[in-house]
Amino acid sequence: MNRWVRLFVLFAAALAAYELFAWRGRSARGSSPAASPAPAFSLLADDGRQVSLAGLRGKVIAVNFWSTWCGPCREEIPDLARVYAARKGGCFELLGIAEESGEHAEVVSAARKLGINYPVLFDDDAKVGDAFRIPGYPRTYLVDVNGLIQKVFEGAVDRDELDRALAPLLADCSQVTSAR
Numbered sequence: 469m470n471r472w473v474r475l476f477v478l479f480a481a482a483l484a485a486y487e488l489f490a491w492r493g494r495s496a497r498g499s500s501p502a503a504s505p506a507p508a509f510s511l512l513a514d515d516g517r518q519v520s521l522a523g524l525r526g527k528v529i530a531v532n533f534w535s536t537w538c539g540p541c542r543e544e545i546p547d548l549a550r551v552y553a554a555r556k557g558g559c560f561e562l563l564g565i566a567e568e569s570g571e572h573a574e575v576v577s578a579a580r581k582l583g584i585n586y587p588v589l590f591d592d593d594a595k596v597g598d599a600f601r602i603p604g605y606p607r608t609y610l611v612d613v614n615g616l617i618q619k620v621f622e623g624a625v626d627r628d629e630l631d632r633a634l635a636p637l638l639a640d641c642s643q644v645t646s647a648r
Contacts, residue, residue: 507599559641
């Protein structure tokens with residue numbers, strides 16, 4: 469009987485550990501990290517210019533990592549495009565960082581077909597993705613006016629989720645820019 473009790477306790481501990489791990493994974497879906505600095509980068513954009521995160525300081529930036537072959541990426545693009553169309557300029561910028569997507573011409577063609585209206589950057593060697601520790605696509609980081617990551621979305625993000633997360637950051641941005 470003692471062996472059965474030990475086996476039951478071991479099973480219960482394993483189940484509790486699994487549930488804790490699964491809960492942390494679900495809660496990380498739209499997690500809010502402890503305002504860690506966003507890794508610096510400068511990448512070539514689809515229009516031929518270099519775009520750096522430092523050059524956008526003072527804006528709220530959504531950094532979206534995606535790939536042309538990624539189904540969830542393609543699903544979220546229309547919502548990202550709508551958010552960008554509604555909020556571009558002023559305090560907001562959205563950057564789509566393409567990784568593992570082939571030649572630049574292929575990425576530009578796919579971006580047009582998908583209706584991307586925001587800058588697409590090429591992370592050909594995945595160094596920026598590595599710096600952000602991207603485990604998979606899509607993944608979106610919200611970076612505040614001070615260059616700190618305030619929210620991370622793992623997997624596809626929809627328009628409502630993104631708008632809700634952006635609202636307080638953009639309110640802070642408006643206060644910062646009006647104080648200057």
